[in-house]
Amino acid sequence: MKEIWMKYSYLFTISFFILGIFNIIFAWIGFLCLIMPFAFVIKDNRRTWCQSFCPRSNFLTRLSARIGAHRKAPKWLINGTGKRVMLIYFSINMLMICLSTLMVYLDNRDPSEKIRFLMAFQLPWNMPNLLNIGFMPDWAVHLGFRVYSMMFTTTIIGLFISNMFKSKTWCAICPMGTLSSLALRKKNTLQLVR
Numbered sequence: 001m002k003e004i005w006m007k008y009s010y011l012f013t014i015s016f017f018i019l020g021i022f023n024i025i026f027a028w029i030g031f032l033c034l035i036m037p038f039a040f041v042i043k044d045n046r047r048t049w050c051q052s053f054c055p056r057s058n059f060l061t062r063l064s065a066r067i068g069a070h071r072k073a074p075k076w077l078i079n080g081t082g083k084r085v086m087l088i089y090f091s092i093n094m095l096m097i098c099l100s101t102l103m104v105y106l107d108n109r110d111p112s113e114k115i116r117f118l119m120a121f122q123l124p125w126n127m128p129n130l131l132n133i134g135f136m137p138d139w140a141v142h143l144g145f146r147v148y149s150m151m152f153t154t155t156i157i158g159l160f161i162s163n164m165f166k167s168k169t170w171c172a173i174c175p176m177g178t179l180s181s182l183a184l185r186k187k188n189t190l191q192l193v194r
């Protein structure tokens with residue numbers, strides 16, 4: 001099973017974006033990519049998700065193996081600055097997602113039903129919503145659009161970076177990779193202290 005997943009998990013990434021076109025509620029699946037790196041750190045005491053299971057890494061690696069430039073990434077990108085920029089972007093984005101969803105839930109603002117790139121740039125098309133799965137509260141739809149936008153943005157950046165440079169370059173700055181490394185370090189420190 002593990003081998004099959006490692007081989008075909010790139011299809012999960014592609015399916016995520018296709019399912020969102022059918023109904024934006026499927027974008028909630030994106031939370032798996034936010035939770036699983038930490039679940040594996042807790043379970044295995046190592047970054048098993050990043051090492052074996054991450055579908056985004058699989059997708060980017062496969063694609064860049066075919067069309068990538070395979071250049072060495074500049075030092076500033078992989079030695080800290082890139083990591084910090086992506087982490088700040090991710091933190092602000094998550095904060096905005098939580099606050100705006102809360103506002104929609106409390107009926108203090110309308111849901112945003114557009115895909116945005118880098119939070120600020122609204123894409124000039126509407127999602128077709130091809131599959132009606134019944135009534136969904138506004139906050140759930142809003143959250144779906146926001147998660148889809150975040151995954152869309154990071155995948156576009158990942159595609160750009162992985163194809164400009166070596167295939168694993170995205171992983172050097174991926175916020176989930178950075179955060180799961182921090183979680184692992186914290187866990188090991190706590191174990192040493194005990």
Ligand code: SF4
Pocket residue numbers: 037049050051054055056057170171172174175176177178
């Ligand atoms: S660093 Fe990010 S993209 Fe790379 S394997 Fe880990 S979670 Fe996936």
